[in-house]
Amino acid sequence: MKGYTKPFILIISVILIDQLSKLWIKLNMTLGQEYNIIGDWFIIHFTENNGMAFGLEFGGEAGKLALSLFRIAAVIGIGYGLHYMVKRKYHRGFILNVSLIFAGALGNIIDSTLYGLIFSESTWFETAKLFPAEGGYASLLHGKVVDMLYFPIFKGNFPSWFPIWGGEDFLFFRPVFNIADSAITVGVILILFYQKRYFKEEVLEPASYNSEVVED
Numbered sequence: 001m002k003g004y005t006k007p008f009i010l011i012i013s014v015i016l017i018d019q020l021s022k023l024w025i026k027l028n029m030t031l032g033q034e035y036n037i038i039g040d041w042f043i044i045h046f047t048e049n050n051g052m053a054f055g056l057e058f059g060g061e062a063g064k065l066a067l068s069l070f071r072i073a074a075v076i077g078i079g080y081g082l083h084y085m086v087k088r089k090y091h092r093g094f095i096l097n098v099s100l101i102f103a104g105a106l107g108n109i110i111d112s113t114l115y116g117l118i119f120s121e122s123t124w125f126e127t128a129k130l131f132p133a134e135g136g137y138a139s140l141l142h143g144k145v146v147d148m149l150y151f152p153i154f155k156g157n158f159p160s161w162f163p164i165w166g167g168e169d170f171l172f173f174r175p176v177f178n179i180a181d182s183a184i185t186v187g188v189i190l191i192l193f194y195q196k197r198y199f200k201e202e203v204l205e206p207a208s209y210n211s212e213v214v215e216d
Helices: 002-028 060-087 092-118 179-193
Strands: 034-038 042-049 145-150 154-157 169-172
């Protein structure tokens, strides 16, 4: 069980931080409410989405259900893969990065699976309630994912000659996301960055052969 300790601690830590931050946001902020943490470029801004990471949407109620089921299947697959990697003693860094991806995916699954059952609707004027007497705002697998991290680092305008968006406002970074999204992104980026280290092939020494001299 020794090889499972660090991945397990990392997964539990990410999920706890992710869920505690979302719980606080749901119970203490109304939709659209925000707090400037560092100037105008690090903001806690409460929003919810029905779709994928960074607020992307996906096909209405049917798409929402399909996405939730896909997430569950993906997490089961990643979890099995993680178990396989630990048993086969893959590179520790690779295992920890996959653990980040697993934790992030599981964190967002908790939202989409359970939040509709346990919270009342968050509105622009009222915070949500946990376990409301009238029941939650949605059925199983139809909950919304809570997002709150917003980094509008750079604002400006596209030049008039720029294709399609010429003259329009420009904002980087526009999406609002959460801790789970961050864990997935960091895990993927680290795997891409260190892939040569994680997947390097063993260099096999050339086999030595005893050559026989055949004389005519």
